[in-house]
Amino acid sequence: xxxxxxxxxxxxxxxxxxxxxxxxxxxxxxxxxxxxxxxxxxxxxxxxxxxxxxxxxxxxxxxxxxxxxxxxxxxxxxxxxxxxxxxxxxxxxxxxxxxxxxxxxxxxxxxxxxxxxxxxxxxxxxxxxxxxxxxxxxxxxxxxxxxxxxxxxxxxxxxxxxxxxxxxxxxxxxxxxxxxxxxxxxxxxxxxxxxxxxxxxxxxxxxxxxxxxxxxxxxxxxxxxxxxxxxxxxxxxxxxxxxxxxxxxxxxxxxxxxxxxxxxxxxxxxxxxxxxxxxxxxxxxxxxxxxxxxxxxxxxxxxxxxxxxxxxxxxxxxxxxxxxxxxxxxxxxxxxxxxxxxxxxxxxxxxxxxxxxxxxxxxxxx
Amino acid sequence: xxxxxxxxxxxxxxxxxxxxxxxxxxxxxxxxxxxxxxxxxxxxxxxxxxxxxxxxxxxxxxxxxxxxxxxxxxxxxxxxxxxxxxxxxxxxxxxxxxxxxxxxxxxxxxxxxxxxxxxxxxxxxxxxxxxxxxxxxxxxxxxxxxxxxxxxxxxxxxxxxxxxxxxxxxxxxxxxxxxxxxxxxxxxxxxxxxxxxxxxxxxxxxxxxxxxxxxxxxxxxxxxxxxxxxxxxxxxxxxxxxxxxxxxxxxxxxxxxxxxxxxxxxxxxxxxxxxxxxxxxxxxxxxxxxxxxxxxxxxxxxxxxxxxxxxxxxxxxxxxxxxxxxxxxxxxxxxxxxxxxxxxxxxxxxxxxxxxxxxxxxxxxxxxxxxxxxxxxxxxxxxxxxxxxxxxxxxxxxxxxxxxxxxxxxxxxxxxxxxxxxxxxxxxxxxxxxxxxxxxxxxxxxxxxxxxxxxxxxxxxxxxxxxxxxxxxxxxxxxxxxxxxxxxxxxxxxxxxxxxxxxxxxxxx
Numbered sequence: 010x011x012x013x014x015x016x017x018x019x020x021x022x023x024x025x026x027x028x029x030x031x032x033x034x035x036x037x038x039x040x041x042x043x044x045x046x047x048x049x050x051x052x053x054x055x056x057x058x059x060x061x062x063x064x065x066x067x068x069x070x071x072x073x074x075x076x077x078x079x080x081x082x083x084x085x086x087x088x089x090x091x092x093x094x095x096x097x098x099x100x101x102x103x104x105x106x107x108x109x110x111x112x113x114x115x116x117x118x119x120x121x122x123x124x125x126x127x128x129x130x131x132x133x134x135x136x137x138x139x140x141x142x143x144x145x146x147x148x149x150x151x152x153x154x155x156x157x158x159x160x161x162x163x164x165x166x167x168x169x170x171x172x173x174x175x176x177x178x179x180x181x182x183x184x185x186x187x188x189x190x191x192x193x194x195x196x197x198x199x200x201x202x203x204x205x206x207x208x209x210x211x212x213x214x215x216x217x218x219x220x221x222x223x224x225x226x227x228x229x230x231x232x233x234x235x236x237x238x239x240x241x242x243x244x245x246x247x248x249x250x251x252x253x254x255x256x257x258x259x260x261x262x263x264x265x266x267x268x269x270x271x272x273x274x275x276x277x278x279x280x281x282x283x284x285x286x287x288x289x290x291x292x293x294x295x296x297x298x299x300x301x302x303x304x305x306x307x308x309x310x311x312x313x314x315x316x317x318x319x320x321x322x323x324x325x326x327x328x329x330x331x332x333x334x335x336x337x338x339x340x341x342x343x344x345x346x347x348x349x350x351x352x353x354x355x356x357x358x359x360x361x362x363x364x365x366x367x368x369x370x371x372x373x374x375x
Numbered sequence: 376x377x378x379x380x381x382x383x384x385x386x387x388x389x390x391x392x393x394x395x396x397x398x399x400x401x402x403x404x405x406x407x408x409x410x411x412x413x414x415x416x417x418x419x420x421x422x423x424x425x426x427x428x429x430x431x432x433x434x435x436x437x438x439x440x441x442x443x444x445x446x447x448x449x450x451x452x453x454x455x456x457x458x459x460x461x462x463x464x465x466x467x468x469x470x471x472x473x474x475x476x477x478x479x480x481x482x483x484x485x486x487x488x489x490x491x492x493x494x495x496x497x498x499x500x501x502x503x504x505x506x507x508x509x510x511x512x513x514x515x516x517x518x519x520x521x522x523x524x525x526x527x528x529x530x531x532x533x534x535x536x537x538x539x540x541x542x543x544x545x546x547x548x549x550x551x552x553x554x555x556x557x558x559x560x561x562x563x564x565x566x567x568x569x570x571x572x573x574x575x576x577x578x579x580x581x582x583x584x585x586x587x588x589x590x591x592x593x594x595x596x597x598x599x600x601x602x603x604x605x606x607x608x609x610x611x612x613x614x615x616x617x618x619x620x621x622x623x624x625x626x627x628x629x630x631x632x633x634x635x636x637x638x639x640x641x642x643x644x645x646x647x648x649x650x651x652x653x654x655x656x657x658x659x660x661x662x663x664x665x666x667x668x669x670x671x672x673x674x675x676x677x678x679x680x681x682x683x684x685x686x687x688x689x690x691x692x693x694x695x696x697x698x699x700x701x702x703x704x705x706x707x708x709x710x711x712x713x714x715x716x717x718x719x720x721x722x723x724x725x726x727x728x729x730x731x732x733x734x735x736x737x738x739x740x741x742x743x744x745x746x747x748x749x750x751x752x753x754x755x756x757x758x759x760x761x762x763x764x765x766x767x768x769x770x771x772x773x774x775x776x777x778x779x780x781x782x783x784x785x786x787x788x789x790x791x792x793x794x795x796x797x798x799x800x801x802x803x804x805x806x807x808x809x810x811x812x813x814x815x816x817x818x819x820x821x822x823x824x825x826x827x828x829x830x831x832x833x834x835x836x837x838x839x840x841x842x843x844x845x846x847x848x849x850x851x852x853x854x855x856x857x858x859x860x861x862x863x864x865x866x867x868x869x870x871x872x873x874x875x876x877x878x879x880x881x882x883x884x
Binding site for chain 2: 022023024230234235236237239240242243246247249250252253254255257365
């Protein structure tokens with residue numbers, strides 16, 4: 010028989026109700042700890058003063074007007090993809106295909122710019138908007154259709170659709186290469202600027218930011234106050250309950266993924282028409298995956314997602330700035346970003362659970 | 376009484392989950408050679424207390440003594456080492472393995488199935504079980520599975536057995552068998568704890584009762600010197616009446632007519648075969664049967680949730696016009712003007728959304744109303760408020776997720792929503808499963824009120840005593856077929872029990 014009478018050192022239990030600020034203070038503490046860790050590691054590696062390093066992080070985002078606008082633009086684009094994924098995630102449909110859906114939209118937009126030579130700017134622009142939304146929606150709808158009809162695994166399906174999109178874009182990069190032999194598309198319509206989004210008040214990125222702001226508010230209302238948003242929530246929580254009250258689950262799955270894909274398509278459109286004016290298979294830059302984290306960290310709340318996407322972009326740019334300023338390569342920035350994310354994600358554990366340590370055992374060992 | 380030996384002493388046991396105190400300084404003694412019934416309303420902390428004994432939870436405070444020796448139980452394995460075995464409400468068996476394989480699963484000794492089978496047969500002979508060690512679990516009935524669970528803990532040398540609502544899934548005959556075995560084990564000196572809500576079982580089986588209320592230990596007493604009324608009063612904390620009304624049906628008219636209904640599951644297994652009956656307005660039609668005999672399929676067919684192979688289900692209006700229900704989904708049935716309410720068995724998995732709050736759950740039935748793209752949030756809020764007030768739902772507020780409410784309150788919310796739409800047909804599946812006495816009687820009252828309003832109530836129940844007291848007629852299902860329909864007044868429990876296990880009930884022997 011087991012004669013051990015030692016109590017466990019600690020045990021884990023779920024936290025009960027707590028005020029909202031409790032969770033946020035833990036998250037804030039995690040970010041501060043993350044920054045301290047990054048500072049210590051960077052100091053050890055570079056020998057620089059940690060204050061200097063933090064200053065560099067801030068400088069990466071706020072160092073100049075241009076850097077600030079890049080920060081806003083990147084935040085907006087990341088947020089846009091995250092907003093697109095959110096309705097699917099609320100439905101517990103794990104859409105990991107944001108990358109591919111955005112690429113499909115980007116491909117469609119670029120195709121309009123390249124192929125509609127000699128057409129008016131207005132016509133090209135409207136075609137870009139329509140085709141990229143349709144392309145993204147199609148890319149999202151295919152896995153949804155198979156999920157609804159045959160209950161295929163959406164995680165794998167959406168993930169693999171990414172690679173199809175990447176290969177398609179790679180193929181067209183060669184078909185439309187400019188100049189010949191480069192294998193790249195280069196800037197499209199550099200002189201006529203056909204299909205380039207207008208600058209507002211001299212700011213190239215302002216239109217993108219405004220469009221995403223509208224989508225954010227729209228998505229918040231859609232998810233929280235619309236009948237369709239309510240259906241999405243019910244289907245996500247329990248398909249059986251949804252059927253019980255007469256919600257057509259298949260229809261909701263397909264409709265929601267159409268919306269999810271369409272907004273990804275808009276992200277692709279904004280990247281081509283508003284930001285880069287070119288197309289390559291790296292144009293979405295992993296946002297389809299980073300957006301998963303943005304959505305989860307914000308608990309699928311579109312308004313909080315503004316902060317989480319801002320945070321991730323800010324940290325990423327700060328890390329990159331350290332890498333360049335101190336002559337380290339880009340991987341060092343990735344390491345720092347990794348450390349920061351480790352802390353942020355780890356903090357969720359402490360928000361959900363608490364550790365109780367036992368007082369030193371009062372018993373004698375037998 | 377002084378020669379009793381305490382197998383377990385629990386002292387000052389406290390366990391909290393977040394801000395909820397599940398057990399507050401509980402003292403409990405469990406004696407050898409005695410069957411202890413642990414009583415308490417839902418959420419009074421019975422299962423939590425027993426889970427600490429079987430190593431699933433770890434107490435925040437307090438001490439546990441086994442045979443007068445202070446012990447620390449950190450895991451189910453520790454509990455086994457101290458001879459404690461718990462039989463949970465939901466069986467923990469591997470379907471594709473045999474009884475013997477399940478019983479030795481996880482043991483660290485050398486695997487010898489022959490030797491194991493021999494030992495299993497020995498245990499069975501000792502206490503009067505019937506288990507075939509070679510039989511696969513998926514071939515077994517619910518009661519056989521339960522027997523395997525009990526043999527499993529005995530095989531591991533358990534002297535202290537805890538059974539959490541063991542009779543919820545058994546027929547009366549199977550219950551009698553189980554009780555005989557439990558008495559044998561008691562006489563062999565084992566300590567047995569049984570958690571149950573059924574008073575007549577407590578009186579029938581136990582030697583002593585211990586009562587918990589809101590996590591506190593209220594008291595214990597010898598079963599012989601108390602009665603159901605006194606025990607109930609102790610559990611609830613005030614006097615309650617233990618009678619179910621059964622008003623005579625007023626002006627019953629045929630409302631739902633089922634003819635030759637045959638249903639297959641997705642796997643092609645016959646679930647209902649040629650079922651025919653009529654449910655009348657102003658009447659409670661009870662459905663009895665061993666669990667899994669087609670009750671669920673029957674109700675879901677009427678509710679438009681179950682694909683049907685053949686047969687017809689007609690909804691008959693007061694003026695005699697008939698509408699076919701089969702082939703329509705819940706939305707279309709509602710569009711026909713049929714006000715059909717359904718309280719499903721799985722409350723949080725089907726009837727409600729656990730993570731949504733009360734008013735959002737009220738919206739489930741009504742959110743489509745109106746042409747606006749946006750939902751109307753005001754009327755569900757009003758309805759939630761009304762349900763909370765009228766049915767005395769205990770909740771911090773209408774913006775509390777229903778998952779956080781206790782079982783009885785969850786059920787009140789569900790029933791409250793379903794009857795709010797003034798139904799003409801009310802389907803209920805195991806409406807009081809897992810509910811304590813107080814909540815159960817509230818639900819019976821609500822169902823009776825609906826009956827008196829002229830609603831055709833179809834009540835699937837598992838407690839035969841209740842069915843016999845509540846229903847006007849009882850339809851008995853056996854293996855998906857109608858075994859018989861008997862009037863509720865004057866029906867004998869034994870006869871209905873026989874009909875549940877054998878078609879028609881009275882064939883030979």
